[in-house]
Amino acid sequence: MVEPVDARITDSYMKERLTNTTEPSATVGQGPRAIASRLPTDLIGVAGFTVLAAVLLLIVEITMPVARVAIGFPLLFLAPGYVTVSVLFPRDEPPARTERVPLIGQTLTVTGTERAALSFGLSFALLPLLGLLIAATPLVYTVTSVVGTVCGFVLVGTALAAVRRARVAQSDRYQFSLARTIDALYTAVFGTSSPVHTAVNVVLVVSMLVALSSVGYALVAPQDGEQYTDMKLLTEDDSGELVTADYQTTTEPGESMPMTISVENQENAEREYTVVVQEQWVEDGSGDVFNRTEHERYSYELGDGDRELTNGTVTPDAESGTVRIAALLYEGEVPESPTMANADQSTYLWTTIEEASGDEDTDG
Template sequence: MRSYMAGNQKFPSDLLFVVGLVVLTDIFVLIPVLSESFIRIVLGLPLVLFLPGYALVALLFPTKTGLEGIERAALSVGMSVAIVPLIGLVLNNTSFGIKEVPLLASLSVFIILACAAAYVRRRQLPEDKTFGISFKASARSLLVEVMGKPESSMEKTLRTFLAISVLALVGSVAYVSIVPHDQEPFTEFYILGPEGKADNYTTEYVQGESGTVIIGIANHEHRAVNYTMDVRLENKSLPLPENLKNIKLDDNITLEEPLEITPSFEGKNMELEFLLFNETEKDVPYRDLRLWINVTKEA
C-alpha cells in the first residue's frame, strides 16, 4: 500500500491557530492580572462555542471533499454545543465538579488532542486532497467578495448589507465586552448532597437518625447582608446550629456549611423546606428550597 506520509509536512495552519487560541485563552483565564481583562470574554466564547466542534470536525473530515466551508463552520458550532455539556456532565460525576479551572482544562485537553489526531490523519493523505485553510487567501477572497465590483444593483445592496451586518456584530461584541455593566443584586441559595454535588440527596430517613445536606449561600448584593435561615419539616421548624441561624456575609462571599437533618416524626412524601430571609423582610422568605423525604420508624 502506498504511503503519503510526509516527514517534513508542517502543522496545518488552521489547527495551529486553534491550538494557539486555546493556549492564549488559558493564559488570559488563569493569570490573575489578565483574567480581569475583557479579552478573556472575547477569547472564552469561541473556546466554548466553536473550537471543540472544529477540532472534532477536523478529525472526522480530514479531506477537502465532503464538507464545504460554511457546512464545516455550522457543524463546528453544533458539535461544540453538544460536546461542552457532555464534558460538564462527566466533570459533575467526579471530585472536580463543574468549576472554571477543571472545565477549562478539560476543554483545552480535548481540543489539543483532537487537533493532534486530525494532524496525524491529514499526514496520511495526499497533500492535494488534505483539507486546509490559507488565512491570507481567505482574507483576500473575502475582501474581493465584499469590495469587488458588483454586477448588479441587487448584488451591490447585498454586499453593503453584509458589510454593515459584520460591522454591527463586531461593534456589539466590543461594546458588551468593554463597557462595564452592573449586575442586578442577587443572592444564590442552594443545597448540595453529602458529597458536595447537586445530587444524591438523602430522602430516606429513619426517625431519630440524621442525614446531611450542605447549605450554600453566595452574596452578590453589592453590600454586606445579614441573613437568617429556617428549616421546616411539614411546616415545623427543626433545630439549627447557631452559625446557620444568623449569617452575615460580605459582598461576593460564599458560605457552604454542612447541616444535619434529624426528623423527629415519621411520614411519607413530607416537605422539607429551607427558607432564607434577608435583613429587610423577616416574614417572607427571600429564597426558598424544598426536598421531599420519607421517614420511617426506628427498627
C-alpha cells in the first residue's frame, strides 16, 4: 500500500527545484556584454591608444606627416585633459545632498559636450606644465622626452581615474557613450537656429583643428630642434675641473703636454667619429701650414646625447719655436691628407718650445 506524500514535503521540493532552475538566469547577467558595461571602456581605450602612440612614435619612428598628425593630435591635445577630467568627475551626476561628499568629491554635473571642451582646454593648460617638468630634469627637450612625459602622465592619470570610478556605485558611475558624445557635439555645432551661426561654428572648429594639427606635428616631428656635434680641447684648472682655458702655452723639447678631448653627439642618431691630432708649423703672416706631423688618432662610436672624454698627451717634435696643436674631427672616413680645411670640425692651441734656463754659476 502506497503511503500518501506529505504536502509540505512536496512544496519544499518544488521550491528547491524552482530555485535551482532560476540560478542560471543570474549568471546570464555575467556575460560579456554585462562585464563590458562595468569596465571603463573609455579609459581602456585611452591607455591602449597611448601605448600604441608611444610604440609608433618612439620605436617604429614613423615619418609620414599625416600619420604623425593623426597620432600626435589626440595624444597631445585630448588624452591628457581627458584623463584629468575623468579623475575629477568620476560620476554621471553629483551625489545627493543627503550623501556624505568626500574631501575630493564631485559636486557638479558635467555633460558630454562639457567633458570634450574641458579635455581640450586642460590639455592646453597641462602641456606647458609638462614642458616645465622636462626643463627641470636633466632630460633634453626632444621627441623622446616629450612623448615619454605625455604618455607617462596619461597612463598614471588613467589608473587614478579607474580607481576613482571603482569607488563609485555602478549605478552612479560615468559611462562613456560614443553615440551620445557625437550627438552632443553635433548639436553644439549645428543645432543653432541661424545658418550664419552654424557657418561660424564650422569655420571655428576647422580652424582650431588645423592649428592644433600643425602644433601637434611640430611637437612630434622627427626634427628635434638644433642638431650638432661638439668638440673641445679641455685642461684641468687648479680645482681639478675641466675648462676651455689656461692651456699650457710653453713646453720644453721632448716634454709631453696633457690634453683632454671632448666629443659630444647631439645629432639625434648614433654617429661614428675620428679625431686626428696634429702638430702644425705655420708661416708667419700668411698663416699657411708648411709642415705637419700626426701624433694620435681617436675613434668614437657615440649614441645620441653621449659624450666621450679622452685624456691624452702630445709630445711636440719641434725643438724650438711656436707650433700649433690641432684636433681635426671627422664623421665617417678620414681623408688621406687630413687638414683643417677638409675637417668637419677643428680646434687648436698654440705652444712655444723653449729650452729650460738654468742658474749660471757667478762664483769667480
